[in-house]
Amino acid sequence: MTTPTRGFNDAEFAARCTHAQAAMARADVGALLLTSEAEIRYFTGFMTQFWQSPTRPWFVVIPSSGKPVAVIPSIGAPLMRQCYTENIISWASPAADDDGITLVADVIRQHVAKGGSLGMLMGRETAVRMPLADLFALQKALGAINLHDMTADIQQIRTVKSPAEQAKLRHICGIVSDVFAHVPDWLQAGMPFDSCFRRFKIDALERGVDDVSYLVGGVGAGGYDDIIGPPFAKALATGDVLMFDTGCIWDGYFSDFDRNFSIGPASAEAQDAHKKLFDATEAALSILRPGITAADLFAAMDDILRPDPSSSGDDVGRYGHGLGIQLTETPSHTAWDKTEITAGMALTIEPSISYGNGFMMVAEENLLVHDDHVELLTTRAPRDLPVI
Amino acid sequence: MTTPTRGFNDAEFAARCTHAQAAMARADVGALLLTSEAEIRYFTGFMTQFWQSPTRPWFVVIPSSGKPVAVIPSIGAPLMRQCYTENIISWASPAADDDGITLVADVIRQHVAKGGSLGMLMGRETAVRMPLADLFALQKALGAINLHDMTADIQQIRTVKSPAEQAKLRHICGIVSDVFAHVPDWLQAGMPFDSCFRRFKIDALERGVDDVSYLVGGVGAGGYDDIIGPPFAKALATGDVLMFDTGCIWDGYFSDFDRNFSIGPASAEAQDAHKKLFDATEAALSILRPGITAADLFAAMDDILRPDPSSSGDDVGRYGHGLGIQLTETPSHTAWDKTEITAGMALTIEPSISYGNGFMMVAEENLLVHDDHVELLTTRAPRDLPVI
Numbered sequence: 001m002t003t004p005t006r007g008f009n010d011a012e013f014a015a016r017c018t019h020a021q022a023a024m025a026r027a028d029v030g031a032l033l034l035t036s037e038a039e040i041r042y043f044t045g046f047m048t049q050f051w052q053s054p055t056r057p058w059f060v061v062i063p064s065s066g067k068p069v070a071v072i073p074s075i076g077a078p079l080m081r082q083c084y085t086e087n088i089i090s091w092a093s094p095a096a097d098d099d100g101i102t103l104v105a106d107v108i109r110q111h112v113a114k115g116g117s118l119g120m121l122m123g124r125e126t127a128v129r130m131p132l133a134d135l136f137a138l139q140k141a142l143g144a145i146n147l148h149d150m151t152a153d154i155q156q157i158r159t160v161k162s163p164a165e166q167a168k169l170r171h172i173c174g175i176v177s178d179v180f181a182h183v184p185d186w187l188q189a190g191m192p193f194d195s196c197f198r199r200f201k202i203d204a205l206e207r208g209v210d211d212v213s214y215l216v217g218g219v220g221a222g223g224y225d226d227i228i229g230p231p232f233a234k235a236l237a238t239g240d241v242l243m244f245d246t247g248c249i250w251d252g253y254f255s256d257f258d259r260n261f262s263i264g265p266a267s268a269e270a271q272d273a274h275k276k277l278f279d280a281t282e283a284a285l286s287i288l289r290p291g292i293t294a295a296d297l298f299a300a301m302d303d304i305l306r307p308d309p310s311s312s313g314d315d316v317g318r319y320g321h322g323l324g325i326q327l328t329e330t331p332s333h334t335a336w337d338k339t340e341i342t343a344g345m346a347l348t349i350e351p352s353i354s355y356g357n358g359f360m361m362v363a364e365e366n367l368l369v370h371d372d373h374v375e376l377l378t379t380r381a382p383r384d385l386p387v388i
Numbered sequence: 389m390t391t392p393t394r395g396f397n398d399a400e401f402a403a404r405c406t407h408a409q410a411a412m413a414r415a416d417v418g419a420l421l422l423t424s425e426a427e428i429r430y431f432t433g434f435m436t437q438f439w440q441s442p443t444r445p446w447f448v449v450i451p452s453s454g455k456p457v458a459v460i461p462s463i464g465a466p467l468m469r470q471c472y473t474e475n476i477i478s479w480a481s482p483a484a485d486d487d488g489i490t491l492v493a494d495v496i497r498q499h500v501a502k503g504g505s506l507g508m509l510m511g512r513e514t515a516v517r518m519p520l521a522d523l524f525a526l527q528k529a530l531g532a533i534n535l536h537d538m539t540a541d542i543q544q545i546r547t548v549k550s551p552a553e554q555a556k557l558r559h560i561c562g563i564v565s566d567v568f569a570h571v572p573d574w575l576q577a578g579m580p581f582d583s584c585f586r587r588f589k590i591d592a593l594e595r596g597v598d599d600v601s602y603l604v605g606g607v608g609a610g611g612y613d614d615i616i617g618p619p620f621a622k623a624l625a626t627g628d629v630l631m632f633d634t635g636c637i638w639d640g641y642f643s644d645f646d647r648n649f650s651i652g653p654a655s656a657e658a659q660d661a662h663k664k665l666f667d668a669t670e671a672a673l674s675i676l677r678p679g680i681t682a683a684d685l686f687a688a689m690d691d692i693l694r695p696d697p698s699s700s701g702d703d704v705g706r707y708g709h710g711l712g713i714q715l716t717e718t719p720s721h722t723a724w725d726k727t728e729i730t731a732g733m734a735l736t737i738e739p740s741i742s743y744g745n746g747f748m749m750v751a752e753e754n755l756l757v758h759d760d761h762v763e764l765l766t767t768r769a770p771r772d773l774p775v776i
Contacts, residue, residue, distance in 0.1 A: 078614035092703035096724035122520035132510035226466040228438040315480035336484035
């Protein structure tokens with residue numbers, strides 16, 4: 001496996017900003033205000049785990065042309081100076097009052113005239129990462145400036161991955177495929193489930209992931225019902241069906257897939273569920289090409305998983321999603337998401353099924369959509385539930 | 389080291405809710421709406437890394453008495469059923485329209501009369517984790533209900549750690565102290581800095597942390613200037629001064645501290661900076677007791693670090709903070725934070741100093757405040773900069 005180059009060149013960020021600025025021009029938006037980790041990283045390259053500290057707000061303003069302007073706490077200025085920005089305005093944060101609000105309002109007013117529009121992300125999958133009271137104060141400071149929702153534009157830009165982004169996704173999914181391939185080497189009855197998590201994380205780090213940002217799983221005799229919880233100390237026993245679902249990171253790009261295992265022979269129901277998930281994935285892969293929609297992928301899978309949808313139990317809401325610098329990105333493979341699939345998209349295919357006495361099973365693959373083919377990034381799970 | 393029990397009993401959550409409900413009664417607030425990870429976990433015990441997916445909103449409503457009500461995507465219902473809740477209302481999310489807004493508005497209206505007040509977190513260190521457009525829709529659906537900011541009340545409740553919380557903090561800080569103690573066993577000139585990060589993470593996992601959620605660092609000849617960035621592949625060389633700063637987690641509770649090292653003898657300036665940081669920490673520890681304020685801690689450190697504040701360079705904004713289920717919690721050791729230090733608080737003491745040609749150095753310790761003494765949770769860094 002060849003390791004890709006870390007980071008991106010300036011041309012990559014310039015292209016991203018140009019795409020955003022074209023959408024801004026179409027909407028007559030003078031500036032776009034970003035407050036959250038993924039968007040600020042996407043447009044500037046500012047990458048830090050420091051976002052876990054909720055103390056300080058961070059602002060990036062994309063003007064109608066040129067590089068982004070950062071209005072950030074001074075603790076982040078040295079890192080931001082290495083990023084794609086025109087100008088960095090910083091202050092000692094946390095501040096007693098006015099934690100950056102006047103500064104960011106000034107920058108916005110330089111780019112948006114009275115009566116003009118400020119772009120923001122206000123829609124699905126977004127959240128404004130600043131105190132609500134400060135947002136109200138900013139609105140007041142901006143006076144006669146309208147807020148314009150640019151969620152759809154920005155999400156559409158982000159769904160199409162550049163060759164450099166694709167290389168990072170290919171790399172992380174390849175490493176994690178190896179991690180899963182070696183799980184049967186060490187997993188065995190008697191191991192506490194939380195020790196399995198720790199072992200999985202160490203193995204992933206040794207094989208080259210930067211971080212195991214997300215590792216959840218389920219286990220139980222005959223199956224599991226929870227697919228997002230932390231592990232508990234229960235020792236694995238013969239008859240258990242278990243699942244690891246992991247989002248690992250390399251240079252800020254996520255894999256997101258899971259694998260199921262049975263400790264000793266599984267019930268017929270569990271075996272059948274695993275085959276149905278495989279077949280649903282095949283059905284999605286068989287139709288996947290530019291021009292179909294996320295809803296088409298949902299329908300292809302749902303036909304196999306829920307011939308009678310009214311009889312189903314829990315509903316996880318979708319059968320997969322976009323993938324990139326967040327564990328999950330748009331679109332969502334649901335009955336209602338008519339997003340057109342285009343070349344360059346990174347997607348998960350993630351069918352789920354209820355079976356037996358309240359059990360749930362999930363399966364997931366990661367892939368890239370190209371003009372003329374689909375590139376699986378993950379080593380395809382087998383149709384038969386693997387037995388340890 | 390004895391490993392504490394994972395999780396909390398219901399009495400712990402009942403006490404947390406009772407404290408919140410007392411504050412709500414004082415403010416004449418009929419219900420408190422929570423949308424973000426830390427607060428939902430604090431009051432219900434709902435713990436999952438699934439928050440990394442931005443797709444779905446999550447709501448918890450604390451009524452004026454009784455257990456919290458969860459209004460959440462069905463994918464989280466099995467995990468929430470194990471938590472401290474009275475009632476779980478769920479829906480298949482992501483939904484085409486109305487992603488939980490009508491459901492949560494209905495619950496709020498059951499507890500808040502027309503003209504009454506809904507508590508929310510709107511202040512420093514908070515953010516409403518839902519799309520802004522949905523927040524506006526919720527405000528509209530609630531009609532004549534006022535939003536009342538309860539940030540100060542909730543943060544005050546969270547600053548005081550119960551004995552069970554203290555045990556978790558003690559445990560994680562003990563493990564990470566061991567990890568740092570063994571860094572000189574493996575760190576050496578020639579190692580790429582990113583390999584050091586990977587090695588640090590593996591060692592921490594092997595010693596018992598659940599996750600290395602946060603690991604940042606700085607390195608350079610004579611010193612470093614960035615304290616929040618990811619590692620790069622630069623090989624460590626004689627004359628480098630480097631720093632690891634890590635937030636590790638055990639059962640959802642964070643350590644947050646750093647350590648500095650020099651590869652070979654350090655410059656006199658770097659040695660002096662390290663001693664000043666030690667002395668500033670001593671000054672803070674010497675006055676630390678219930679009844680002083682966070683600002684007193686700042687002043688004690690600043691007297692040593694910046695005898696002439698006007699001459700200083702970059703300002704990271706504070707010299708430490710609260711610690712718990714987030715990497716950083718309130719209060720902030722700043723000139724303006726007059727929060728009274730009370731028994732039960734978990735705090736970091738985190739002085740920083742500029743020196744030489746644009747270098748920065750940080751040092752950090754974690755501790756618990758008791759009625760009659762301060763309990764260091766970290767093995768105290770030495771006064772002399774450790775030389776590898």
